[in-house]
Amino acid sequence: MNKFLDLEKELEIVFKDKNLLFQSFCHRSYLNENPQFGLFHNERLEFLGDAVVELAVTEYLYKKYPKQVEGVLTSWRAALVNSKMLAQIAEELNFGEYILLSRGEKKDAQQKTKSYREIIANAFEAFIGALYLDRGYKTCQKFIEKYLIKELPHIIENKLFNDAKSRFQEISQEKRKVTPTYKILKEWGPDHNKYFISGVFIGEKIIAKGQGSSKQESEHEAAKTALKKLKWD
Amino acid sequence: MNKFLDLEKELEIVFKDKNLLFQSFCHRSYLNENPQFGLFHNERLEFLGDAVVELAVTEYLYKKYPKQVEGVLTSWRAALVNSKMLAQIAEELNFGEYILLSRGEKKDAQQKTKSYREIIANAFEAFIGALYLDRGYKTCQKFIEKYLIKELPHIIENKLFNDAKSRFQEISQEKRKVTPTYKILKEWGPDHNKYFISGVFIGEKIIAKGQGSSKQESEHEAAKTALKKLKWD
Numbered sequence: 117m118n119k120f121l122d123l124e125k126e127l128e129i130v131f132k133d134k135n136l137l138f139q140s141f142c143h144r145s146y147l148n149e150n151p152q153f154g155l156f157h158n159e160r161l162e163f164l165g166d167a168v169v170e171l172a173v174t175e176y177l178y179k180k181y182p183k184q185v186e187g188v189l190t191s192w193r194a195a196l197v198n199s200k201m202l203a204q205i206a207e208e209l210n211f212g213e214y215i216l217l218s219r220g221e222k223k224d225a226q227q228k229t230k231s232y233r234e235i236i237a238n239a240f241e242a243f244i245g246a247l248y249l250d251r252g253y254k255t256c257q258k259f260i261e262k263y264l265i266k267e268l269p270h271i272i273e274n275k276l277f278n279d280a281k282s283r284f285q286e287i288s289q290e291k292r293k294v295t296p297t298y299k300i301l302k303e304w305g306p307d308h309n310k311y312f313i314s315g316v317f318i319g320e321k322i323i324a325k326g327q328g329s330s331k332q333e334s335e336h337e338a339a340k341t342a343l344k345k346l347k348w349d
Numbered sequence: 350m351n352k353f354l355d356l357e358k359e360l361e362i363v364f365k366d367k368n369l370l371f372q373s374f375c376h377r378s379y380l381n382e383n384p385q386f387g388l389f390h391n392e393r394l395e396f397l398g399d400a401v402v403e404l405a406v407t408e409y410l411y412k413k414y415p416k417q418v419e420g421v422l423t424s425w426r427a428a429l430v431n432s433k434m435l436a437q438i439a440e441e442l443n444f445g446e447y448i449l450l451s452r453g454e455k456k457d458a459q460q461k462t463k464s465y466r467e468i469i470a471n472a473f474e475a476f477i478g479a480l481y482l483d484r485g486y487k488t489c490q491k492f493i494e495k496y497l498i499k500e501l502p503h504i505i506e507n508k509l510f511n512d513a514k515s516r517f518q519e520i521s522q523e524k525r526k527v528t529p530t531y532k533i534l535k536e537w538g539p540d541h542n543k544y545f546i547s548g549v550f551i552g553e554k555i556i557a558k559g560q561g562s563s564k565q566e567s568e569h570e571a572a573k574t575a576l577k578k579l580k581w582d
Contacts, residue, residue: 148544160419163411163422163423164407167400170404171400171401174400178397185392186396190396305384309385309387311380311384
């Protein structure tokens, strides 16, 4: 397990309990061939780490984007926290060098199969679970911001997320060959406390209305309702 | 907003920032009729609180049941964290008295419709979001243990969860009119480091095998594989 010292150096993190670190990299297949390992596999740590990643990303989005509506934040979070993205981050962190696998799974690893990508994404979550137990939430937050949330600007700029508005546009283009448009139908209230009703249209026809305390929120609500009305959700 | 003093007293929690508390009870419909309210609705707080509840329950299960496999803990968590259960807890906490709704939604509230149950479950999550921002994670943990996790013994005793073994049993009884059975096919290793292979059978026929470092884990894995093999998942 000496190689894990290199990982700690690379990540600038020292575990008090090294077993937690080792365990977080142990896939269930490894135990089968190495019953002397003496530690459990990483699935319980993954269960814990998954919830830590979720909260850290959620808290970041909540605080960093105080004006953004929940539906959009949810779609940004989904674009960050999914096994494809987590596998990519784990690869960047060189986790593949450390993962403990059976000989059979190692062959998959060389071919970077889907099953391998899932294993390495799960190891990322398990590592965060171990880090949470050993070093606490704040250390996890910093780690997750540095290595995962760094992808967010790219996601937002290139619209690599799937919120109600983009879903409605995509399906509308596919099924109706038309890009939907939005129009403010009503707005009222003083500047600091405005309220909006927007309509979403396909061609001349209004499909749904949405309300909200920003233009963006009202459009998002309209798209959500439109998806439901047309049974496209 | 004076009535919220009663809620703080009942819950023995005092918010530093009362606006967070008020906001967590504000449904989007209320703003529509009360534009002078001056606060946003509770959906962003719900987005945050949902992740806090998830972590608090996950951490509790992880620590309290060190021998339990991830698949079972996941099914226990799902039985605790869902809108039906959260609505029930919110009702017990009398949140219905405090929720800020439009006149239309209030009618629903009297009839305890599904939409109302969702509103009140969401308010529970939003309240936790507000509590997290105002009082931190530890306070949320205590609150969630006291009011939500208290349901866990009842769930476990009465098997009100839906893990792979119970799903396989249910579908097998429905489709094949037979209760599946489990058999240990192989076990090896010293007492402190045992390894098991179990088989799950419908009648005399073996459907799938599963491995694990406890009998229970190997059975759970066998059921998971069986669900996949028979395309019952």
